[in-house]
Amino acid sequence: MAKEIKNKKASIVSIGNEILSGQTIDTNASWLGGKLLSIGIPVVSSYTVGDCLDAIVRSLKLASDDAELVLITGGLGPTDDDLTRQAFAKFLGTELLLQNELLQKIQDFFAKRNLQMPAKNKIQAYIPAGAKALINNLGTAPGIMAEVSGRLFFVMPGVPSEMKQMFEELVLPELLQLLDGRAVVVKKLRCFGTGESNIAEMLGSLMNRGRNPQINCTASYGVITLHIIATAEDRDNPALSEVEGAQRMAEKDEKLLTELLGELVYGTGRQTLAEVVGEKLAQQNKTLAVAESCTGGTLAKLLTDIPGASGYFTHGWITYSNAAKISELGVPADLIENYGAVSEQTAAAMARCARKKAVSAFGIGVTGIAGPSGGSEQKPVGLVYICVDSANGCETKRFIFSHASNRAKRRDRDFIRLQAAQTALNMLRLKLQI
Amino acid sequence: MAKEIKNKKASIVSIGNEILSGQTIDTNASWLGGKLLSIGIPVVSSYTVGDCLDAIVRSLKLASDDAELVLITGGLGPTDDDLTRQAFAKFLGTELLLQNELLQKIQDFFAKRNLQMPAKNKIQAYIPAGAKALINNLGTAPGIMAEVSGRLFFVMPGVPSEMKQMFEELVLPELLQLLDGRAVVVKKLRCFGTGESNIAEMLGSLMNRGRNPQINCTASYGVITLHIIATAEDRDNPALSEVEGAQRMAEKDEKLLTELLGELVYGTGRQTLAEVVGEKLAQQNKTLAVAESCTGGTLAKLLTDIPGASGYFTHGWITYSNAAKISELGVPADLIENYGAVSEQTAAAMARCARKKAVSAFGIGVTGIAGPSGGSEQKPVGLVYICVDSANGCETKRFIFSHASNRAKRRDRDFIRLQAAQTALNMLRLKLQI
Numbered sequence: 001m002a003k004e005i006k007n008k009k010a011s012i013v014s015i016g017n018e019i020l021s022g023q024t025i026d027t028n029a030s031w032l033g034g035k036l037l038s039i040g041i042p043v044v045s046s047y048t049v050g051d052c053l054d055a056i057v058r059s060l061k062l063a064s065d066d067a068e069l070v071l072i073t074g075g076l077g078p079t080d081d082d083l084t085r086q087a088f089a090k091f092l093g094t095e096l097l098l099q100n101e102l103l104q105k106i107q108d109f110f111a112k113r114n115l116q117m118p119a120k121n122k123i124q125a126y127i128p129a130g131a132k133a134l135i136n137n138l139g140t141a142p143g144i145m146a147e148v149s150g151r152l153f154f155v156m157p158g159v160p161s162e163m164k165q166m167f168e169e170l171v172l173p174e175l176l177q178l179l180d181g182r183a184v185v186v187k188k189l190r191c192f193g194t195g196e197s198n199i200a201e202m203l204g205s206l207m208n209r210g211r212n213p214q215i216n217c218t219a220s221y222g223v224i225t226l227h228i229i230a231t232a233e234d235r236d237n238p239a240l241s242e243v244e245g246a247q248r249m250a251e252k253d254e255k256l257l258t259e260l261l262g263e264l265v266y267g268t269g270r271q272t273l274a275e276v277v278g279e280k281l282a283q284q285n286k287t288l289a290v291a292e293s294c295t296g297g298t299l300a301k302l303l304t305d306i307p308g309a310s311g312y313f314t315h316g317w318i319t320y321s322n323a324a325k326i327s328e329l330g331v332p333a334d335l336i337e338n339y340g341a342v343s344e345q346t347a348a349a350m351a352r353c354a355r356k357k358a359v360s361a362f363g364i365g366v367t368g369i370a371g372p373s374g375g376s377e378q379k380p381v382g383l384v385y386i387c388v389d390s391a392n393g394c395e396t397k398r399f400i401f402s403h404a405s406n407r408a409k410r411r412d413r414d415f416i417r418l419q420a421a422q423t424a425l426n427m428l429r430l431k432l433q434i
Numbered sequence: 435m436a437k438e439i440k441n442k443k444a445s446i447v448s449i450g451n452e453i454l455s456g457q458t459i460d461t462n463a464s465w466l467g468g469k470l471l472s473i474g475i476p477v478v479s480s481y482t483v484g485d486c487l488d489a490i491v492r493s494l495k496l497a498s499d500d501a502e503l504v505l506i507t508g509g510l511g512p513t514d515d516d517l518t519r520q521a522f523a524k525f526l527g528t529e530l531l532l533q534n535e536l537l538q539k540i541q542d543f544f545a546k547r548n549l550q551m552p553a554k555n556k557i558q559a560y561i562p563a564g565a566k567a568l569i570n571n572l573g574t575a576p577g578i579m580a581e582v583s584g585r586l587f588f589v590m591p592g593v594p595s596e597m598k599q600m601f602e603e604l605v606l607p608e609l610l611q612l613l614d615g616r617a618v619v620v621k622k623l624r625c626f627g628t629g630e631s632n633i634a635e636m637l638g639s640l641m642n643r644g645r646n647p648q649i650n651c652t653a654s655y656g657v658i659t660l661h662i663i664a665t666a667e668d669r670d671n672p673a674l675s676e677v678e679g680a681q682r683m684a685e686k687d688e689k690l691l692t693e694l695l696g697e698l699v700y701g702t703g704r705q706t707l708a709e710v711v712g713e714k715l716a717q718q719n720k721t722l723a724v725a726e727s728c729t730g731g732t733l734a735k736l737l738t739d740i741p742g743a744s745g746y747f748t749h750g751w752i753t754y755s756n757a758a759k760i761s762e763l764g765v766p767a768d769l770i771e772n773y774g775a776v777s778e779q780t781a782a783a784m785a786r787c788a789r790k791k792a793v794s795a796f797g798i799g800v801t802g803i804a805g806p807s808g809g810s811e812q813k814p815v816g817l818v819y820i821c822v823d824s825a826n827g828c829e830t831k832r833f834i835f836s837h838a839s840n841r842a843k844r845r846d847r848d849f850i851r852l853q854a855a856q857t858a859l860n861m862l863r864l865k866l867q868i
Contacts, residue, residue: 018652020477022468023661027459029482034456043454045489048463048480055479062496078631079651081643113836118631138836159653161849216457290752296738297731300752304730307806307847315758318724318734318750320743324792328749328762358758372741413741 011063056087074158183242289358347385445497474618490521508592617676723792781819
């Protein structure tokens with residue numbers, strides 16, 4: 001089967017009434033499309049069908065007409081409307097067989113939680129004859145892998161976290177084995193501090209289509225990710241293995257882009273700002289305390305999302321009311337009265353008080369108006385003051401984070417809060433650069 | 435043609451390389467699915483293809499085999515890789531004809547912006563012979579409508595804002611004209627406190643396929659959503675309008691399910707636990723303070739995600755270190771020494787101290803082991819104690835939230851933290867029930 005998949009295409013089948021009815025947006029297909037492209041397998045078609053046996057079987061036929069690799073997600077749950085298992089068996093022309101090992105795993109899953117396995121979950125231990133089960137470490141639905149006349153099929157759960165884990169742990173290694181003779185290395189650079197179009201201008205022709213490595217750009221809540229996709233074939237350079245060749249190309253571009261973008265680049269791979277800040281704090285043996293108003297815990301949450309955060313993050317205050325700012329942090333009441341809770345002065349006092357109370361190297365204070373109400377002409381929704389205090393003094397900055405249409409008030413609030421917390425981390429990062 | 439579409443189905447075709455490669459998530463299909471369902475037209479299939487003439491033609495054939503109504507988005511731009519127009523003409527077996535009126539409109543679009551129309555945009559003024567143009571008020575790409583042997587086709591731009599406006603202004607009115615005599619009402623119930631399969635067992639035959647209202651179930655981080663989809667026709671009950679009829683059916687089921695599931699149901703529509711808890715606190719004029727250890731701000735963030743949270747949430751402490759628990763909250767040092775930071779006693783002391791310091795009606799304390807490290811046999815990763823303290827005394831509960839494989843340590847940590855924060859909100863909710 002080696003080299004089977006080389007230069008081959010993929011098709012995706014997403015299954016679930018909730019996708020067709022618009023109750024759930026199918027992010028799985030898009031995520032898989034990006035993953036497959038990053039190893040050089042283009043997705044040529046994608047089918048979405050409801051929980052209907054015949055429709056699923058038909059879509060599997062169509063997908064396998066289109067491509068040598070078919071990835072299927074959804075419909076593996078325990079309830080009667082989950083029919084992917086049955087449909088896949090019908091498509092393969094085989095029957096579902098109970099796998100006792102799987103049944104045991106599912107029973108263990110419940111037992112660990114001091115629960116009895118509901119009778120309905122037993123169906124998840126059935127796999128089409130001749131196919132292979134893919135173990136699901138996050139849920140009860142095993143995936144299924146099968147090969148039919150040179151075509152490879154992977155069935156995965158629809159729950160995105162379960163699907164992603166299964167793809168990365170079990171599906172991707174299978175695919176990489178089949179890519180013999182060609183190597184694709186993807187490196188990612190993570191940037192913060194400017195917009196996508198600005199970065200595109202800074203990089204110019206490096207982002208041209210057809211260039212190898214190919215450089216793609218995606219943006220999410222202010223974080224710009226540059227994907228460097230280097231492809232090398234065995235014939236490119238006989239002195240190097242394909243992987244070494246692709247690796248060298250990607251590294252060369254990584255260095256080039258890092259030089260061009262300077263301190264806008266905060267990390268690589270999947271690193272988050274909180275992770276990079278945490279690493280630097282740990283390396284420099286420094287601690288951090290935060291005092292949050294408008295972000296209401298978002299900054300502390302980002303910091304403590306990182307395993308081991310307790311090594312450098314010890315104290316956080318969410319002083320949502322003025323009274324809390326005064327009693328818990330010790331911000332002077334007359335300062336709030338004179339300048340307002342949303343002011344440069346209050347942000348600075350919050351950062352200083354937090355640092356002092358926690359006896360930490362750094363203190364961060366964030367105060368602003370997350371909306372949707374509470375804004376005025378002088379202090380509009382989106383106005384945020386952020387202060388980073390340290391032994392070298394304190395730096396306070398004023399921001400107005402994008403406040404968009406009236407129709408999206410809730411999303412706007414989320415955006416402003418996350419943007420404020422990320423910007424605070426970025427201010428601290430720049431202070432931690434050596 | 436009136437009533438042609440009645441009891442009919444739809445299929446969606448999304449066109450664009452950027453969707454297949456994962457650079458863009460296709461939100462159009464989902465949005466259209468929701469819109470169509472709300473007028474009683476179920477989407478039965480959805481196809482995504484790249485910018486390739488033959489693939490588009492094939493998908494149009496497949497979609498028109500599936501359904502009487504076909505909605506197509508994307509590929510109407512002016513560049514050479516936009517091929518939907520050409521493919522639609524080929525599918526219809528006709529030619530593209532220049533429509534001078536459309537050309538004028540496109541030229542006007544540029545003129546208004548003091549720009550010359552680029553030559554490439556002329557292609558957008560071509561429409562298949564026999565089809566009708568749909569005016570785009572937001573961009574240069576007109577849509578296309580055509581009817582072929584009782585099947586209706588609408589081609590719309592891929593830019594979501596342009597697509598949505600065109601659908602609501604031009605497509606929806608056409609569809610409503612054809613729908614006379616049927617209405618669909620969708621209601622959602624939100625549940626917390628048990629799993630999907632358990633709820634399915636409790637509801638039994640109510641979830642049978644083909645039942646009207648149809649009841650679907652989706653799950654996300656412990657929140658189970660039940661979708662009640664009621665369809666009524668004018669012949670069902672001549673004394674009621676179809677909308678009233680469907681409304682009554684949905685309400686009847688909503689009541690029935692709420693009775694069956696009891697306090698597992700926390701809300702309706704898109705309500706979150708934090709929203710419901712916030713509403714109840716506001717109604718009862720009660721305040722809340724939280725002291726978090728392992729959740730590290732997650733609980734405070736969920737609470738302050740809700741606009742207006744400052745009305746009932748005033749104080750939060752993230753006491754990530756033992757020192758912070760002692761100095762900031764006043765948890766007795768010997769209590770932590772005797773029982774450990776992760777213990778029923780510490781959780782209770784945190785909740786009590788938070789309530790006392792904030793002078794609030796409720797105090798919540800959360801302490802646990804989010805992992806990946808820090809677990810032991812007695813106190814494994816996932817162990818969390820949650821206490822809700824009030825004038826009626828305090829209730830502390832012990833949980834072990836799912837701890838899965840080693841490879842997913844980070845996601846596991848997120849899961850445990852979010853699950854702990856949601857469970858804390860749910861414990862408070864049950865105390866706020868009147």
